[in-house]
Amino acid sequence: MVIHYKCADCGADMLFNSDSGKISCDSCGRHDDVNTFPKEFISREFSEDEAVEYQCKNCGAVIITDADTTATTCSFCSAGVVLADRLSGKMAPSKVIPFTISKDKAKEAFKKWCKNGRLTPKGFMTADRVKSITGMYVPFWLYDINSKGKVDAVCTKVRTYTRGDFIYTETSYYDVQRSIDLNYLKIPVDASEKMDDKLMDKLEPYDYSDLKDFNTPYLAGYIAEKYNYDDKELFPRVKSRVDRYVDSYIDSTTSQYSSTDYKSKRIKTKQKETHYTLFPVWMVCYNYNQTDHIFAMNGQTGKIVGKPPISKGKVAAWFTGIASVSMITLQIVAWMIGGGI
Structure with missing residues (x-):
């Protein structure tokens, strides 16, 4: 089953926005809370072969995934889709840390x-x-x-x-x-x-x-x-x-x-x-x-x-610098021992 989240104002696809922490529409700027998103604007479509092949309801393109994918984007229309059947039962997560960095x-x-x-x-x-x-x-x-x-x-x-x-x-x-x-x-x-x-x-x-x-x-x-x-x-x-x-x-x-x-x-x-x-x-x-x-x-x-x-050159220069500092330190110590101060 493929899930699309549709904007209640303009009908465009909505995506999770890491800055606002809400599901957002890039077309008209509408924001909705994740936990109270209107169910009537959640579009679901079932596929005949749900193992590896889904169909994007937005543009009709076939979405090919491997068996481990639970969410992806349509390569043709860039719509975000969630493969809900792979998130049910034992495969349903209990917790999530949402993206906070865009x-x-x-x-x-x-x-x-x-x-x-x-x-x-x-x-x-x-x-x-x-x-x-x-x-x-x-x-x-x-x-x-x-x-x-x-x-x-x-x-x-x-x-x-x-x-x-x-x-x-x-x-x-x-x-x-x-x-x-x-x-x-x-x-x-x-x-x-x-x-x-x-x-x-x-x-x-x-x-x-x-x-x-x-x-x-x-x-x-x-x-x-x-x-x-x-x-x-x-x-x-x-x-x-x-x-x-x-x-x-x-x-x-x-x-x-x-x-x-x-x-x-x-x-x-x-x-x-x-x-x-x-x-x-x-x-x-x-x-x-x-x-x-x-x-x-x-x-x-x-x-x-x-x-x-x-960078091999930078590494060589770094070791050369360390060696130079060590040599200068040894010279100062020798000078002090020899009565330089």
Whole structure:
């Protein structure tokens, strides 16, 4: 099923506006609230082959998608369409963080980011080779996790003191036990096989104060993907992340000791609750030196991640500068030792 949101004033297609937070008409400027959009202006059309092929009711063109797409735009008339049948049942998100950065603002922010690269080639810093910039909602699972258990360790405190002509080192040993009961809320893990996990992790953090109950108008005008992995399949990944948090917390409780030797850690981590959520991401494809470089921007905070090309000349100059400063420092030290002051 294809959904179009029609303007009540002029009949044109409406898209979600990241600046106003409302669904908006570019033709006449009308704005409607996402949660109170008039149902009589929501156009729905069913397709015979709903697996990969839909028909745009706006212009009649066939929209071809892969099986994971839940929202897209018509390549002929640019109308934003939501494939509602792919957002039902288990595939229905419970939460969404809407875009707060428009495409124009994303472009400007990316250009500014490119110009700040100290070791990137000058040609890259001009930021004039942006091949595409695409706004998409990436599926994430937000996990509420509880870790509970007990820890046994042997810790030491070392004291050094002088008595007469002798230096003494005194080591005291302690049996240390810790009971922990930790809760972690809304730990994000991306659930799309298409997205680079490391790239998505680096886009954090998101501001959860902007979490909204999911509503399909938020997707109008953007691309959206459905999840490829459910919350059970991704639990080992989030557990590995939580294990690091727990270890860090346990270490912090024994920081007053000189050393800690853990005899046992009996920690049980449980999944309490999960929320299927869509996060806003701008994907930028930059063609430089006949190579496509992919970058991602957090569509809420503007944080940009990715690996830009590196200028060998700038790197060489940077190391030369460091070496020069080191040499000057050594000369000054030698001069001071030699009686220069």
